[in-house]
Amino acid sequence: MSNEVDDSDQTNLISHLRTIIILAARKSTTSDIDIAAVDKIVETTLDFIKNILEQMAHENNSSSSSFSSFDLLNTIRLNSHLIPNRKLFFSLMETMNHL
Structure with missing residues (x-):
């Protein structure tokens, strides 16, 4: 079931793009x-x-990185309208919170 949801989310993202x-x-x-x-x-x-x-x-938030998971998380939060599917949005948020 989880794989079907992932496939659906990816299909929705591709369609939106x-x-x-x-x-x-x-x-x-x-x-x-x-x-x-x-x-x-x-x-x-x-x-x-x-x-x-x-x-x-792979960088594990090294200081040489030009961005961090915190930066990406804030970008997703501030631009939630860019994520075409609410399930995908919450999945991204949860994933980023665990990085």
């Missing part, structure tokens, strides 16, 4: 939107987020 990118593209151009490019942007964004979280996990 795609929607934001497509809406931004429609505002900036009248030409057709390249869906393959949208998917690549989503993939790159997810990889970026994963890399940040992995870096934070």
Whole structure:
């Protein structure tokens, strides 16, 4: 069941990112939107987020890091509207509280 929730949350996040990118593209151009490019942007964004979280996990809050788990936690709190799913929001908050 937990794995199904994780898959659903990831699907919701991917869908949300795609929607934001497509809406931004429609505002900036009248030409057709390249869906393959949208998917690549989503993939790159997810990889970026994963890399940040992995870096934070491996650095153990070292002083050389340009950000800390506390910084990320506060960013999530202040920008909760950016998290498309409440379950995902609370899951992120709980995870960050345990770092």
